[in-house]
Amino acid sequence: MYRSLEEAVRDATARRATLAQVALAAEAEDQGRTVEAIRAALGRALEVMRGATGRGLAGDLRSASGLVGGDAAKLVAGAGAGAVVGGVFRDVLARALAVQEVNAAMGVIVAAPTAGGAGVLPAVLTGLAHARGLSDDALVDALATAGLIGAVVAERASLSGAEGGCQAETGAAAGMAAGAAAEMLGGTPAQAGHAVALAMQGTLGLVCDPLGGLVELPCVFRNATGSAIALAAVEMALAGITFAIPVDEVIDVMGEIGRGMDVRYRETAGGGLAATPTGRRLARERLVQIKRGS
């Protein structure tokens, strides 16, 4: 697989191909599998993503602690009244919350790139595809592009909140979703690269500070705001806006910031929202509730 997104953009541009095509070709060569088999596997991931989205939108799930769940349905229920931006934006936010609510309730999701950041990619991709009437084939290609971006981030920086903070989870997910969506909506490989950079610049420094160390709060909402950042990046990149720092350098600096991040901000619940007075109190109460429930 590529270790440089800029190299993948150059290859795709030279071959008049998409990032999805060069990613699938590289994966086929690396793994000794056919492109059809890889696309079939991505298609199954897409089905699980859809299942999780639908399950979460039903709105009847609660997490182990009881602190998260049911919020995706609120966005759907109030879709007509009082929407600020509304439309596809609101639908994407609802989908992101839905997948994370399923995750927090020990439902089945696709960790893409991780479980804690699993809401962004299905929300942005299926939300936009639904709005534009795009086919499953287009979505499978988008997942291949997203996988390429995630693989480069894994190689150059990190996809782990414990290593790099939330910028490495929902931040990376926002970059993956932005690049994949930009290409899915007709953007060039170069525009997709800028979409990744534009999304990830907006999440640099984001800490991982879950209450009680559990993938619930603020993780569920970080997936919604991460999706919003991805949408903003797509909107800008497709308008022809470029980001002056090359995308590989943005990814590299995300890794560097992660390595320099105090351990309190790397999934340990020692800092950030987890360490606020209310964060500590809720974490204590929820752990009692989990013990009682089991």
Added chain:
Amino acid sequence: MVSLLDIIGPVMVGPSSSHTAGACRIGLLARDLIGGTPETARVELHGSFARTGEGHGTDLAIVGGLLGFRPDDERLRGSLDMAAGEGLDFTVEKTTIEGEVHPNTARLTLGRRGLSITVTGSSLGAGRVELIEIDGYDVSVSGAFPTVVLLAQDRPGSVARITGILADDAVNIATLRLTRKRRGGDAFMVLECDDPIPPDAIGRIEHLDWVRWARALRSVADRPGAPTGPRR
């Protein structure tokens, strides 16, 4: 080498790729090492596994893995209640493992049919795992490939015999690691392979009189899925 399908995956029961899916994989690998569902299991959780394991279902996931459930199997949620019916008697406790180990680490001491084994495994993130110690030997087993693990007397030609048996079954070896505590003692061999390991090959390896025991570890992708759950 990172695969697209590692990034767009795994399909898993939430909420945490490291604390739930990775924990389940450690249980699955340990299950293969003891040769099936253990009769007894002492599960010790270290670091972040100990601190936040309960809220992440780490205990459910490890016990589910010991019962043979994959990370995408919704039965993981009820594994603790199912264990007794499967003949598994287990305990879960918190511990501190000495030395420099990953914060998401578990030590499993398993018993089955008169055998016992102690395995320490770490969950590295995104569902990837590494077994770091088996019965006191430092090892590195990822479980990403079909893997042969064996303990044998350290003697000339042993590697050649083992690789010869695998070659006869057209099993290609991706990596090979040898660990020993001293010269001429026992050596631990870990062979990660490109192809599934035929049970017959393990039989022939175990038949060698200088091999103490040998096991095949299946990669998660090669395991049967949940009866009703989604396909991988």
